[in-house]
Each structure stands twice: as C-alpha cells, then as structure tokens.
Amino acid sequence: MLDNSTWHQVAERIYEEDFYRFDHRLIFRVAKRLASQNQPLDVITLSEALERTGDLEQTGGLAYLGVLARDTPSAANIQAYAEIVRDRARLRSLIAAATHIADSAFNPNGRDSTEILDEAQRAVTAVAIRYANTSSAVILLRGDQLEISAIQWLWVGWIARGKLHLLVGAPSTGKTTLLMALAAIVSHAGMWPDGTTAPGGHVVILSFEDDPHDTLVPRLKAAGADMSKIVIVGDVREEDGDRCFDAARDIPILAAALASMPEPPAMLIIDPIVNLVARDSNASSDVRRSLAPLVDLGHRIGCAVIGISHFTKGTTGRDPVERVTGSIAFGALARVVLTTVRRPDDHPEGPARVVVRAKSNIGPDGGGWSYEIEPIELDDHPGLFATRAKLGDAIEGTARTLLTEAETVAEEDMSRSSALDAAADWLKRFLAGGGESAGKCLTEAAKENISERTLHRARRELGIESTVSGFGREKTSVWSLPAGTFNSANSAASLPVQNSAAGMAGLAEMDYGAGYRGGSVGSSAIPANTAKPSNSGINDDGEVAI
Structure with a gap:
C-alpha cells in the first residue's frame, strides 16, 4: 500500500495461506487480484475492493487498513518483512507435521513403524519442498537446441x-x-x-x-x-x-x-x-x-x-x-x-x-x-x-560367466581342501594315543560327518601306516601314525617355548638363508642381513609378503 512497484518482490516470496490471521489472508488475496489487473494498491482502492466482495467488515474496515499503512515504517524493507511471514509459516507447518507424526506414533491403527516413518519423512519433505528457495528455477532445455558431443x-x-x-x-x-x-x-x-x-x-x-x-x-x-x-x-x-x-x-x-x-x-x-x-x-x-x-x-x-x-x-x-x-x-x-x-x-x-x-x-x-x-x-x-x-x-x-567359472572352481577347491584338512586333523587326533583298527576309524569318522573317501585321502596324505594281521574272518588292519609325526601328546614338548630363555635361543638359531634385501609395499625395507622366509610370496593384498 506504500509502494506499488515493490509488489513483485512480495508475490515471489509468500502466499495467502502463509498469513496466520484470516483477515490478513483476505487483504493479501484482494491485493493480489488488484495487482494482476494492474490496478493501484493503496488504502482506498483496497477498501473499495474488499467492500465489493463483502469482506471489508471482516478485515477491520477502512480504519484497520489505515493503521496497517501508518504503522509500516517503509516499503524499502519489504523483502525482509515477507521473509518473516514466510519463516513463521514454515515453522507452523513443521509444528503441524510434527503433531501429525506424534499422533500417528501414539495411534498406529495397525501400521508398523516402517510405514509411520515413511509417512513422517513425506510430511517433513513436503514442508521442505513447499518452502524451498523460490528464487531458484529449473532450467528447461529444448532438444533441438542441444548440441551432440562424442564421449571422450x-x-x-x-x-x-x-x-x-x-x-x-x-x-x-x-x-x-x-x-x-x-x-x-x-x-x-x-x-x-x-x-x-x-x-x-x-x-x-x-x-x-x-x-x-x-x-x-x-x-x-x-x-x-x-x-x-x-x-x-x-x-x-x-x-x-x-x-x-x-x-x-x-x-x-x-x-x-x-x-x-x-x-x-x-x-x-x-x-x-x-x-x-x-x-x-x-x-x-x-x-x-x-x-x-x-x-x-x-x-x-x-x-x-x-x-x-x-x-x-x-x-x-x-x-x-x-x-x-x-x-x-x-x-x-x-x-x-x-x-x-x-x-x-x-x-x-x-x-x-x-x-x-x-x-x-x-x-x-x-x-x-x-x-x-x-x-x-x-x-x-x-x-x-x-x-x-x-x-x-x-x-x-560375459562378466557373470567369467566370474562364476573362476569363483566356482576356487570355492570347490577350497571346499575340498577344507574337508581334507579337517579329516586329516581329526585322524591325527584320533590316532594320537596309538593305533586303531581301520573299521573303528571309519565308524568314528562317520560320526564326525567325514566320508570314507575323504578319510582314505587323509590317510594317504598323512602317510598313515596300515598293519595287517590274521587271516580270513580274523584278519584285521590297524592304522597308526608314522614314526616322528607330531601329535597332541608330543607336539607341545617338541616346539621351543618362546617365553623361556631356551625357547628364545632356539628361535634365534632359526636360519632362513641370507642375502635377501627387500621389503613389502606397506612396510619398511628389510635390511640386508635379515633373512627371507622360505614361504615368501604375494599376500592377499597383492603385496610382497616378508
């Protein structure tokens, strides 16, 4: 009402429903209609327009319009005033959304928490979209104006x-x-x-x-x-x-x-x-x-x-x-x-x-x-x-075929190796106390879900000795660990104890061979007098394992 030229600055920022009071909504609605008709905006034109629509009395009449015009210092800060209205409207919308979310949580009416959470996200997102920066604009590009470019x-x-x-x-x-x-x-x-x-x-x-x-x-x-x-x-x-x-x-x-x-x-x-x-x-x-x-x-x-x-x-x-x-x-x-x-x-x-x-x-x-x-x-x-x-x-x-072929072979090989290792470990423990009949070995192995074929493979892998005695129905075969095999009874005594002086000395005497000077990526270089273990190679991270 103070400066008609500033109307467009307000119209781009706020809407009728952003006003809390109903009378202010009515005033803004009529002012917007007058502006769209290129009519002047002042106390007199607004009061006349409100009177024609029968809304003048609801807005406080000509006197209240005069108060609004009088108590507004200047139109120079109209964008700041509009932003205040917009911010208060956004807060009220958030309060309404939060109240609705709380009501839904207290009274789910058969809905689970996921549904209520989705509804809550939609409600808050709607507020964010409604009050997004209106000074931004999506750029629309016509297809016939776009140049074709090759991939570089x-x-x-x-x-x-x-x-x-x-x-x-x-x-x-x-x-x-x-x-x-x-x-x-x-x-x-x-x-x-x-x-x-x-x-x-x-x-x-x-x-x-x-x-x-x-x-x-x-x-x-x-x-x-x-x-x-x-x-x-x-x-x-x-x-x-x-x-x-x-x-x-x-x-x-x-x-x-x-x-x-x-x-x-x-x-x-x-x-x-x-x-x-x-x-x-x-x-x-x-x-x-x-x-x-x-x-x-x-x-x-x-x-x-x-x-x-x-x-x-x-x-x-x-x-x-x-x-x-x-x-x-x-x-x-x-x-x-x-x-x-x-x-x-x-x-x-x-x-x-x-x-x-x-x-x-x-x-x-x-x-x-x-x-x-x-x-x-x-x-x-x-x-x-x-x-x-x-x-x-x-x-x-194809990628799927190549990967599946490689990984299937690897997994089958790993599965066979794991089963064989498990069978070998079990057989060593079972025979640690002395020889056992082949029949008993097979029976006990079956209880551990070790197949007969895998057990015989483990026997060959370990070099198990088979001693046959008797004839006919009296014929028996006894399996036993080969001489010198580490088992639960003697392995602890056969290894140096690292925490003892003798054990540390034993470890210090281990010789892997001299002359290698190198290092793995990700570790410091190995001095020339540091030995290279016999099992060096490339580790799982693609680095030289020292």
Missing part, C-alpha cells in the same frame, strides 16, 4: 572422461595395484593392452586406506608412472592448522583445488568410494546424495572418476553389479563397472587375475583382460621392492 575416452570402451566408474572385486585380487598400473599408463601417455595409446594427463588419487609414502608411490614407480603427473590428495589446510580430508564436507574444496590446476586432471581415483557416503552406504538416497557432487565434478572438468569397492560376501553367481557392497545405487550411478577375480592355480585356463567389464551404459560390456601381480625392485631405491600389475591377454565372455 581415455581407454576406448573402458574408461571415459566425465563419467563415474567402479572397480569391484574380492580381496586378494590386487584392485589398488591394478588401478596404479592404469594411472601410470595415463600419466605417461602409454599404451593400453589392446595396443591403443592413452591421451595422457594428470591423475589425482584420494586414498583413505593406503599410505602414499610406503604404498602408493612405490607401486606407481613400479608401474612406470610419470610422477610429475601424479597428484595425491592430502590434508585440508585451515587458519588454525591442518586437518584430515573429510569426504562428507570437503568435496567442494577438492573441486576448487582441481579447478585451479594448470590443466584439468584426466583421472580421479577414490579408494574406497564408500568413504564418500556421509550416512548409510546401504541407503540408496544417502548414496545418491553423497555421490552427486562427485559425479557433477567429473562431468564439469572432464575427468574420469574411478572408485574402488568390494563384493558382498556370499554373493557368488549373482549379477556382478548387484554384488557391489552397499546400496545398489553404487552400481546404478556408475556408467562403467569393472570387476576383478582371481582364478585358482588349477583353473582349466591357468591361474591368473582377471578384470572384466560387468556393465557399461556408454559402450559394449563383457570381455576382459588377464593380469598378474608381480614384485619388482625399484630402480632408484635399490633393495626396495614393490608390486605392479602386468596386463596380459584379452578374455572373451
């Missing part, structure tokens, strides 16, 4: 700029080591296993698990990376000191840091990607909300984003994308999902690790590559060993 590939069919990828697999498949090898290829514009050349660029690594000094950098060097193109995400620097990177709140800061690089990175690696989820990694809404900034970041700067994850236990044989740990949203958001599996030594096609393309929304899926994890001594750090992934031959087939 780092590795055609496998890794694309601006897209989210997942590398998923069971432990011991060397996922991180494999990614370091791929990062190395990008860093020096090397050659992919299919013979094509990588375009090259910087690689940024955000690792929540591995130390860059003793794990990531050694593996990158072992893979031949151009270390000037490798960037490791460190701490966050603030006025009162440095703190650890917090994925829940620091993605915008990371985006700003990447944008300030001389050239946008070609690849961003996150290990593991589940650490980016602020709340529940099994909830689809939480996963999507947490990963959205990351997906947007990759798209805006044209960077291939690759996150490492794991398979859920007990999911062998299922669709590989459904096996990703956490919510199915991880696999749904990723445009490409790569999976890794380790074939056992007795696999029909030989032992190897395999990376398979389980899903691709932007190209063909299926097929894969074999790779091996091997230790290598670093050229510029003599005596220090790291592991690297060496990519091999192409493999045909």
